[in-house]
Amino acid sequence: MKNILAAVVLLMFGHVPAFAQNGNAQAGKALWDGPTTQCRNCHGVNGEGAFGPDLAGRKLSLTHFIHAVRKPWGIMPAYETSQLTDAEMGDMVAYFDSLPAVAQPGKWRFEVPAGAARGQVVALNTGCAQCHGPILNGPRANMGAIDGSFEDFKNEVYSHTTTHPKHRARLGEPMPPKLRMGNFSSTRMWESQLREIYDWAKNDLGFRVMITGRLRKGEPAKDGIAYRLDIENLGLKDKSVAAGDVTVSLIVPAGVTVVGASGAGYQGVQADAQAKANVAVWKLERIAPRDHITFNITLSKPGTAADNLRGTVRWTTPSVKTGPVDQANIAPAPL
Ligand code: HEC
Ligand code: HEC
Incomplete structure (x- = not known):
């Protein structure tokens, strides 16, 4: 009787969410491959690992997964519920559980080219250019459109989810259904590194026309x-x-x-x-x-x-x- 009661209480108030065990692998794959997320740029097209660690077949618990995404330990940007819900992470976990583990993590999407300028090395080694490409075409165009200051650039990185909608509104541009870049932490992605990237993008490559x-x-x-x-x-x-x-x-x-x-x-x-x-x-x-x-x-x-x-x-x-x-x-x- 005690056990049944405990089970009922756990079901009603327990901290194990219902989706923990029954995430939908197909939905997880669609989310991973689809236009509203870009995790694959760092973790590999099939979660085989790239700039970020491999996820396929690792059997990470949902608790671990959610912690890694909401409060990343390292350079990875943090994602909010508005970008990815806990239930959606349940689907991703089910998807990765359905894949075999890899023997070797995959290659980076973009490696650092020989003789790269210092700003480009930093952009690739901190993950920015893994999504934005080796010469940051998108940010250079967006910053060009508003003649973005270093302050504008910094805010896009550290408080992306609040700054990006403001910049978008200034240009009269519609918002994407979900923001795909997370918020970087200033203790991991240093301001001095951002300065190197910004100066290289603005002065060495040049801002673009949008x-x-x-x-x-x-x-x-x-x-x-x-x-x-x-x-x-x-x-x-x-x-x-x-x-x-x-x-x-x-x-x-x-x-x-x-x-x-x-x-x-x-x-x-x-x-x-x-x-x-x-x-x-x-x-x-x-x-x-x-x-x-x-x-x-x-x-x-x-x-x-x-x-x-x-x-x-x-x-x-x-x-x-x-x-x-x-x-x-x-x-x-x-x-
Ligand atoms: C800029 C590249 C980058 C992006 C984008 C990124 N990650 Fe990560 N991820 C990393 C790195 C690097 C780590 C290692 C720990 C850290 O830096 O926090 C990591 C760690 C993780 C871990 C923990 C893995 C482990 O072995 O413990 C999970 C889970 C994870 N990421 C999921 C995601 C999901 C889901 C997304 C998209 C919403 C995402 N990541 C986007 C780079 C990235
Ligand atoms: C997960 C892929 C990803 C990573 C990693 C990433 N970005 Fe972004 N970034 C985006 C996307 C996509 C947008 C457009 C808005 C959105 O969907 O979040 C964006 C927007 C921006 C913008 C606003 C202008 C624009 O292009 O829309 C700047 C500036 C920017 N990123 C700079 C950076 C810098 C600097 C870094 C590294 C610290 C970085 N990004 C890392 C994907 C990424």
Whole structure:
């Protein structure tokens, strides 16, 4: 009787959450692979380990897992409930329990290149560049758009979950459904290290122009399907600069023809070596901060899941100090 009572009390008030034993491995995999988390950049695509330790088949308890994510011991940033719930971690634990352990942890997503500048070494060795790529394209564009100070940069790192929404609102940009970067601790990720990264990103590589390209869903038109393409320079007028000598290229899927196109600077369809495909091209002298340009194109057939409409925007000024041409991707059209 005592035992039954104890069990009932544990069920009702116990600290063992119901999802501890029955997390859903499939849901955990979907979360790990999906767009709302980026843990995989540090822990490996399948949790095999990379910059961070391997998780697959380690049989870590849920308590251990939650502790590691909410109060990381080392350089890993801390994640809040708004980013990842305890129940979702239960699903991740079930997913990793379903995988075999690895004999050797995997390689880093990005290794430190030989002869790397000091700022780049720090960005790779502290994890920042494991997500943002070896030359921090995203942060350099976002900081460029607001001419971000070191203070702005620091706040994005130490209090990301409160600062990022403010910066986003300043640019008039919608928030992602969940923030994928956690809050770094200033006792692990030192301010002096951040200073080295910031100075390298701003002065050695240079801040970027923040260009976005978005395709609307195709609409049935007279001779095919019509797409609208919006290109914007999101930079603030008094803080940012224009992109100069701009080429907008939209990949024309194989077997599809361009029925008609409009918008300033349309050049027609050309073969593109970088895209290894035919592209519809527009050329513009400049896109100034806050400029919003719209192009229209009608194709003979809609894009498909395998071969969807997407493209790039390239500009030659301001030039990237590490390479010839800067570019931004045009996100695929919603199907
Ligand atoms: C910047 C790279 C980085 C990111 C991003 C990251 N981790 Fe980690 N993680 C680490 C490192 C490094 C450790 C080792 C301990 C530490 O630094 O706190 C770790 C430790 C862990 C541990 C404990 C492993 C053990 O052996 O005890 C778990 C669990 C974990 N991370 C889960 C996650 C989850 C879930 C996410 C995404 C929400 C995530 N991590 C994002 C780098 C990262
Ligand atoms: C888990 C991957 C990840 C890691 C590790 C990471 N970031 Fe981020 N960071 C992001 C993402 C994704 C965003 C966009 C907002 C979001 O989803 O959280 C972002 C946003 C930012 C921003 C705001 C501008 C922008 O690009 O949106 C800055 C600045 C930034 N990160 C710098 C850093 C620095 C410096 C470090 C290392 C201390 C770092 N990040 C580590 C993924 C990461």
